[in-house]
């Protein structure tokens with residue numbers, strides 16, 4: 001699925017500028033624990049999270065996560081957005097809950113990034 | 119490449135440069151009375167993916183390769199462009215700055231915008247590529263590739279002749295410095311890219327170093343040192359600190375075991391999974407600790423095993 005299709009499904013709004021809309025996304029990771037993300041995330045994946053601090057951006061950078069979706073309308077600080085743009089990690093906000101977003105993406109055929117991530 | 123000053127400069131440029139400074143002025147256009155078949159020929163010859171529709175000098179619509187595909191699949195290649203074009207037009211004025219176009223690209227997910235003057239006449243067209251090119255030119259950078267991940271770095275080791283080459287990187291990590299958590303690992307990951315370490319190895323190394331860096335920040339009394347030693351065959355990541363040490367190493371290595379204070383969880387850490395993650399990314403891992411003296415962690419990754 002392309003990033004554009006994912007963002008339509010989650011009714012997301014871009015919080016960073018310059019979005020690679022046609023990038024392919026193959027997996028979803030959903031977690032508020034950064035060690036979980038570092039364990040499970042794969043390249044070509046989106047991260048759904050309720051955490052909106054700079055560590056989310058660093059985690060995405062280290063694990064090569066392609067894009068970040070902040071759930072339930074969480075607002076990141078300007079510093080978070082600045083770092084996301086510097087590191088080329090697109091960030092979106094979605095008004096929906098983690099459960100709702102996972103259900104939508106799963107129903108659309110998206111796969112979770114699992115334990116054998118590496 | 120020092121990223122921060124340049125990024126600041128990019129932002130300034132986006133607010134300074136005008137669309138007319140970066141747009142293409144030679145626009146391939148079609149008229150409403152031409153057919154979809156004419157459009158197909160134009161797109162093929164010019165190697166473009168869409169064209170503005172102009173009638174009597176005025177911009178009246180836009181038509182893209184998606185419209186062409188739709189017509190093609192219905193066998194309606196003879197249809198007129200007038201019937202198939204999009205007339206709800208999103209344009210950008212030639213006098214506005216790049217940020218206008220960037221916002222519209224991002225918000226609307228479109229790839230190109232017709233540029234008009236104050237009399238609503240078509241004067242050019244602007245794409246994401248035009249903006250990238252202009253920014254890179256303005257920054258005096260080589261135009262290597264449109265997307266960052268397409269840049270292929272050469273391997274530094276192949277350029278250096280010696281009996282044994284290794285590169286050592288060192289980073290000082292301060293205790294409880296959460297605001298800067300991840301900075302050292304970020305710098306390290308970029309350094310590995312410059313050296314030419316392959317992406318999957320870089321990713322593993324970055325995960326190890328980030329977990330290890332956060333452990334120094336969260337768990338140590340006086341911080342410590344993160345060091346990385348890279349050679350073509352071996353990538354070693356070490357952290358050392360001067361306490362408090364780990365009383366029971368077996369426990370520390372257990373998934374879910376954590377002594378992190380509760381509020382650390384609000385930052386997304388303290389799941390007791392860091393060492394487990396490191397082990398999974400490592401080909402070898404050693405953790406040694408003496409209470410009240412300090413802890414030494416060593417992780418080795420063999421690049422050949424992961425490429």
Ligand SMILES: Nc1ncnc2c1ncn2[C@@H]1O[C@H](COP(=O)(O)OP(=O)(O)OP(=O)(O)O)[C@@H](O)[C@H]1O
Pocket residue numbers: 035329333334336337338359361362363364370371375376377378386387388389390391392393394413
């Ligand atoms: N450098 C260190 N000095 C002292 N104790 C440490 C050090 N590194 C790890 N520990 C101890 O080992 C435990 C487990 O570490 P680990 O990285 O696996 O989990 P965590 O840091 O608690 O949580 P997470 O890494 O999931 O955010 C820590 O809670 C801490 O007690």
Ligand SMILES: [Mg+2]
Pocket residue numbers: 329332333388391392393
């Ligand atoms: Mg840890």
